[in-house]
Amino acid sequence: MNEADRQRIIVVEDDEAMRAMMEMALTKAGYEAELHADGKAAVSAVALAAPALVVLDVGLPGMDGLDVLTEIRETSDVPVIIVTGRSGEADRIIGLDLGADDYMVKPIYPRELVARVRTVLRRGSPSRPEPIVFEGLTVDPGSREVTVGGEPVELTAKEFDLLAFLASAPRQVFTRAQLLRNVWDSSDEWQASATVTEHVRRVRRKIESDPDNPRWLLTVRGVGYRFQP
Ligand code: CA
Numbered sequence: 001m002n003e004a005d006r007q008r009i010i011v012v013e014d015d016e017a018m019r020a021m022m023e024m025a026l027t028k029a030g031y032e033a034e035l036h037a038d039g040k041a042a043v044s045a046v047a048l049a050a051p052a053l054v055v056l057d058v059g060l061p062g063m064d065g066l067d068v069l070t071e072i073r074e075t076s077d078v079p080v081i082i083v084t085g086r087s088g089e090a091d092r093i094i095g096l097d098l099g100a101d102d103y104m105v106k107p108i109y110p111r112e113l114v115a116r117v118r119t120v121l122r123r124g125s126p127s128r129p130e131p132i133v134f135e136g137l138t139v140d141p142g143s144r145e146v147t148v149g150g151e152p153v154e155l156t157a158k159e160f161d162l163l164a165f166l167a168s169a170p171r172q173v174f175t176r177a178q179l180l181r182n183v184w185d186s187s188d189e190w191q192a193s194a195t196v197t198e199h200v201r202r203v204r205r206k207i208e209s210d211p212d213n214p215r216w217l218l219t220v221r222g223v224g225y226r227f228q229p
Helices: 015-029 039-049 065-075 085-094 110-123 156-166 176-183 193-206
Strands: 007-011 031-035 053-057 080-084 102-105 133-136 139-140 144-149 151-153 216-220 224-227
Touching: 007 039, 007 193, 015 031, 015 110, 031 039, 039 053, 039 065, 039 144, 053 065, 053 110, 053 156, 065 080, 065 193, 080 085, 080 139, 085 102, 133 156, 139 156, 156 193, 156 224, 176 193, 176 224, 193 216
Parallel strands: 007 031, 007 053, 053 080, 080 102
Antiparallel strands: 133 139, 139 144, 144 151, 216 224
């Protein structure tokens, strides 16, 4: 495997022997392990290195693992596996709901560590699509919210899909047939292209200050529609 293709795992553990064991297990499993012994360095490492996953010991000198996790969560959705010394402590941490993705109680064995890492990575962190932001208009595919001039606008599901599709490719012209295919998952054999016309009309009425002279959703005569950023 190419070095650049290897997923980077940050290990935060002050116990040297444990750290070495984790490094060996992860490296052998094809991951790139980046090791840290203290929490502060780990927080900046996560911000800088954008790792695929973090294995985080709770019992660290200075800043403990829970504070490290809280700080990581302020800026990152990276999956975190917490490692604790006692099962009672694990229960307490689960109760705190700090945003860890999994928990392991020491003693930790290489095979179990790698299995947990694989499972959490496969599950992935819930990635959220970025909002599409223009001056005076935002379209957020994650929350399916649209605002015009900061005010929320109510769109039906299809109206939202249509606007989000066009806004995600500003200036690109789409025919009604292309829009039927991409937004309705249909074709003009199955669905009248007037459906598109009608939905554009409705979206305009909701987002345009003058629907007859649209600012955002423009008609390209004889072709279709485009979004003007
Ligand atoms: Ca420790």
